Amino acid sequence: MKRRDFIKVAGLSAFAVATSGFELIETDGLFKTDCATSTDMLGPFFRKGAPFRNDLTFPGVTDEIPLKVVGQVFGADCKTPLKNIEIDIWHCDHKKKYDMDSASFKCRGKITTNENGEYWFKTFVPPPYGGRPKHIHYLIDGVEGYERLATQLYFKGDKKIKPNNWVKYRWDDRRILEIYKNDEDLSEVRLDLYLGKEG
Numbered sequence: 001m002k003r004r005d006f007i008k009v010a011g012l013s014a015f016a017v018a019t020s021g022f023e024l025i026e027t028d029g030l031f032k033t034d035c036a037t038s039t040d041m042l043g044p045f046f047r048k049g050a051p052f053r054n055d056l057t058f059p060g061v062t063d064e065i066p067l068k069v070v071g072q073v074f075g076a077d078c079k080t081p082l083k084n085i086e087i088d089i090w091h092c093d094h095k096k097k098y099d100m101d102s103a104s105f106k107c108r109g110k111i112t113t114n115e116n117g118e119y120w121f122k123t124f125v126p127p128p129y130g131g132r133p134k135h136i137h138y139l140i141d142g143v144e145g146y147e148r149l150a151t152q153l154y155f156k157g158d159k160k161i162k163p164n165n166w167v168k169y170r171w172d173d174r175r176i177l178e179i180y181k182n183d184e185d186l187s188e189v190r191l192d193l194y195l196g197k198e199g
C-alpha cells in the first residue's frame with residue numbers, strides 16, 4: 001500500500017476529519033486521508049549511530065544562520081501525536097561536507113519526541129551543495145505499525161527549488177518551510193511529520 005491511510009466509510013469519524021484539516025478523497029468506495037508526509041531521497045550520506053542530542057551546532061560556524069527546528073510527529077489518522085519516536089537528523093556542514101567517518105558525527109543527531117509528539121533541535125541553515133537546494137535530512141525507522149519515513153526539509157525562497165525537480169510529490173510544499181522569528185528572536189522553522197500506516 002502507498003503512504004496513505006485508507007479508511008472504510010463506516011469507520012470514518014467526521015470530527016477527526018474536521019480537526020485534522022486534511023482532505024478526504026474517495027477511491028473505489030474507500031475514503032483516504034492524504035496527510036502522510038511525502039518521502040524524499042535517503043541519499044548516500046546517512047550514518048547509523050548518531051548520538052542523541054538536540055544541539056547540532058559546533059564552534060567555527062560563523063556565517064550560517066542559527067536555526068531552531070521544531071515540530072510534531074503524528075500518526076496515520078493525521079491528529080494523534082506519537083511520543084518517544086526517534087528521529088535521525090543530518091545535513092552537510094558549513095563547508096558543504098557530510099561527516100562520514102568522524103566520531104563527533106558533525107551535523108548529525110538523534111532526537112526523540114516528547115509526550116506530545118513534539119521534537120526540536122538547534123543547528124544552522126546548511127548551505128546548498130551539488131546543485132541541490134539547502135536541505136536537512138530526516139529518517140524515522142522501526143516504528144511498529146508505521147512505514148519508514150525518509151524525507152527532507154527545504155527552505156522557502158530557495159532559488160534552487162524548481163517545480164517537479166527536487167520536489168515531486170503532492171504534499172511537498174509542506175516541507176518547503178518559511179523561516180520565522182520565534183519568541184526568543186531566533187530563526188525557526190516548523191516541520192510536522194505524519195507517518196504512514198504499514199500494510
Ligand SMILES: [Fe+2]
Binds near residue numbers: 045092137
Ligand atoms: Fe543531502
